[in-house]
Amino acid sequence: MIRLIATLIAWIALAILHAALAAAAPLPQQSPDRTLGVGDCTNSLCHGSAQQWKESRVLQNEYLIWSRRDKHARAYSVLLGAPAQAIARKLGMTEAPQSAGQCLDCHAHNVPAARRGPKFVLADGVACETCHGPAQRWITSHVEPNATHAQNLANGMYATADDVQRARLCLSCHFGTADKFVDHRLIAAGHPRLSFELDTFSQIEPAHFRIDADWMERKGRWESTRSWAVGQALAATQLLRTLADSKRGHAGLFPELALFDCHACHHLMSDKRDFHLRTDVGPGRVRLNDSSLLMLRQIAARVDPSGATRFDAQLDRLRRAVAGGDDALAQARAMAGECDQVLARVVAHRQFTADDLRAMLDGLLEQGLSGQYSDYQGAEQATMAIQSLTDLMSRLGVVRAASVQPMMTRLLLSVADDETFRPQAFQATLRELRAAAHAGAKR
Numbered sequence: 477m478i479r480l481i482a483t484l485i486a487w488i489a490l491a492i493l494h495a496a497l498a499a500a501a502p503l504p505q506q507s508p509d510r511t512l513g514v515g516d517c518t519n520s521l522c523h524g525s526a527q528q529w530k531e532s533r534v535l536q537n538e539y540l541i542w543s544r545r546d547k548h549a550r551a552y553s554v555l556l557g558a559p560a561q562a563i564a565r566k567l568g569m570t571e572a573p574q575s576a577g578q579c580l581d582c583h584a585h586n587v588p589a590a591r592r593g594p595k596f597v598l599a600d601g602v603a604c605e606t607c608h609g610p611a612q613r614w615i616t617s618h619v620e621p622n623a624t625h626a627q628n629l630a631n632g633m634y635a636t637a638d639d640v641q642r643a644r645l646c647l648s649c650h651f652g653t654a655d656k657f658v659d660h661r662l663i664a665a666g667h668p669r670l671s672f673e674l675d676t677f678s679q680i681e682p683a684h685f686r687i688d689a690d691w692m693e694r695k696g697r698w699e700s701t702r703s704w705a706v707g708q709a710l711a712a713t714q715l716l717r718t719l720a721d722s723k724r725g726h727a728g729l730f731p732e733l734a735l736f737d738c739h740a741c742h743h744l745m746s747d748k749r750d751f752h753l754r755t756d757v758g759p760g761r762v763r764l765n766d767s768s769l770l771m772l773r774q775i776a777a778r779v780d781p782s783g784a785t786r787f788d789a790q791l792d793r794l795r796r797a798v799a800g801g802d803d804a805l806a807q808a809r810a811m812a813g814e815c816d817q818v819l820a821r822v823v824a825h826r827q828f829t830a831d832d833l834r835a836m837l838d839g840l841l842e843q844g845l846s847g848q849y850s851d852y853q854g855a856e857q858a859t860m861a862i863q864s865l866t867d868l869m870s871r872l873g874v875v876r877a878a879s880v881q882p883m884m885t886r887l888l889l890s891v892a893d894d895e896t897f898r899p900q901a902f903q904a905t906l907r908e909l910r911a912a913a914h915a916g917a918k919r
Contacts, residue, residue, distance in 0.1 A: 500641060501609070501634060503648055504585070509610035509632045511587050513595030514539070514603045516615060523604075538684040539604075545682040548602035551583040559666055566665040581656040582649040607645060609634035625694045637695035639706040640823065643674050646707075650677070651714050657724060660733035669738060669894075671853070674707025675700045676860040701828040701836075704864050705775045708857075709819035712768035716812040719764070720805045737763040737851045739894065761799045766791070767857040769811070770848055772818055774839035778832045779821035787814050830874045837865045837913065844906040850899040856891045863888070866913070875917050883909040 501507075518524035523538040535541075543549050554560055555573040564573045573579040580586035584598050585606040593612070605611055614631035617623055625637075635641040650672035652658060658670050679700070685691065687698045715735055719725045725732050740763050769791055777784040790811050797807040840858055849855040866884060870877035886905045891897060 500644070501629070501632075503645055504606055504609045504634050505581070505587060505648075507610045507632060507634075508591070510591050510593050510612040511585060511596055511605045511610040512593040512612060512615060513597060513605075514600045515595035515597075516593070516611065517604050522619075533690050535684060535686065541682050541684040542604070546684075548606070550601060552580075552599045552601035555579050555583050563662070563666045567661065578656070602649075607634065607636055637698075639674070639703050640710070640819075642678070642703075643707045643710040646674060646677065647672065647710055647714055651711060652718070653714075654718075654721065654724060657718070658734065660727065663734055671856060672707070672711060673704065673857060673860040673864075674711075675704035675864045678703060679864075697827070699827060700864055700868055701833065702822065702825070704771075704861060705779070705822045705828075706819065708768045708771040708775060708861075709815050709822060712772050713812050713815040713819070715765065715768065716808045716815065720808045720812070725805070733762075735765060737765050737853060739852050739897075763851065764795065764798045765851075765853050766795065767851070767853040769794075769815075770843060770854050771840070771857055771861050772815060774836045774843065775822065776814075776818045777839060778828070778835055779825045780818060783814075783817060783821075787818065790814050830869070830872060833865055833869050833872075833874060834917070837862065837869070838910075840865070841906055841910045841913075845903060845910070847899075847903070849902060849906075852891070852894045852897045855897065855899070855902050856894075859887050859891045862909070875913055879912045879915060880909060883912055 518539045520526070521536075523534075523536055524540070525536040526540065527537055529536040552574070560573040560579070564571075564576070564579075569576055569578075573583075577586060580598070582602075584601050585603055586598070587610070591610065609632050612632065614628050614633045617631055618628045618633065629635055634645065636645065649656070650670055652670075658667055663669055692698065718732065719735050725735070727733070740761075773784070773787055773791065776787045780787075790807070791814075794804075794807040794811045797804040801807070840862055843849070844855070844858055849858050863884060866875060866877075866880050869875040870880075883905055887902070887909065890902050890905060
């Protein structure tokens with residue numbers, strides 16, 4: 477009976493999630509509303525103040541933070557540089573990158589001319605309305621004395637405070653969609669490999685808001701672990717659905733190689749890497765970039781213990797199918813369904829507890845010590861996850877920051893450059909970190 481109730485709850489949560497995603501507001505670039513331009517936000521009485529307003533509910537110096545410190549403000553100017561011009565030449569593009577939709581769709585707020593207001597400037601790059609939504613309907617109403625966040629959203633403001641909607645938005649460029657995608661040809665021509673983790677990227681983004689009691693009353697609780705979990709679930713699902721998409725998952729004879737582990741192929745022939753622990757595929761085969769799936773299996777173990785075994789079994793079937801089976805696309809679709817269920821559980825889940833944090837950290841470390849992070853991209857994701865968890869655990873007083881900081885610093889340095897990454901050294905640091913985390917734990 478308990479198992480039946482748990483199953484029913486899971487299906488209800490999944491149905492609610494699917495309904496919410498189906499009814500979700502369009503991404504800002506897809507909104508039918510008009511984009512007014514940065515100029516409508518920069519008045520010193522609005523968001524263009526030279527300093528924070530102490531008595532204001534918002535900082536009011538958001539424009540200066542964005543224009544001076546945020547790399548999004550320079551996204552368009554990147555297209556004018558020599559590397560971008562070289563990529564365009566290698567690809568045989570007929571347009572310069574600063575005027576090519578393929579580039580502008582992520583390096584600017586590239587909406588049709590009919591949806592551009594008089595102050596719209598394409599060269600502003602990834603600007604206010606690229607994330608917060610075209611302001612045509614909310615620019616006036618959002619400053620009214622009794623305006624509520626719910627009313628702003630109803631008027632077209634994008635729900636960046638919602639983890640699922642923020643992940644959808646960020647991943648639309650930092651991974652891609654059915655309409656825009658950094659494929660293997662673009663990477664081979666010189667475009668950086670894309671990597672993303674929602675909580676880490678949210679933390680390093682120059683903050684132009686403060687999370688205080690007023691913010692949480694209006695927008696809900698901010699929890700970094702939940703943000704990490706949501707981001708991993710959506711990233712994994714997007715990768716799997718892209719793999720199964722006949723328009724995106726293949727490039728001629730080959731599958732879309734941007735979805736796979738880069739270093740399975742890109743290393744010196746003399747570098748006889750030891751992948752004996754990755755018994756799921758064996759040597760000589762291209763491996764799917766399963767880094768988000770490795771993170772998600774630890775999340776699943778906490779939010780859906782009864783389904784965790786099923787998740788692991790499906791992951792094993794997917795790996796084997798991709799490595800040499802004839803049902804890889806079917807297994808990718810099935811795995812995406814498992815990810816959807818984990819996401820539904822995360823969305824419906826209570827706040828992650830100290831026990832959850834400990835268990836997920838232990839799971840990530842054990843996973844690495846078993847050899848699952850021999851691929852660079854897995855190690856990269858694991859490092860960001862471990863950093864997020866240990867930071868939160870130290871803030872909550874669950875672990876002493878000083879006990880894990882030296883190993884955490886070495887772990888970050890070990891993934892700073894994919895060409896110098898060494899799985900054995902990474903694994904040794906994980907072992908030291910596990911010992912330090914247990915020694916420094918507060919119970």
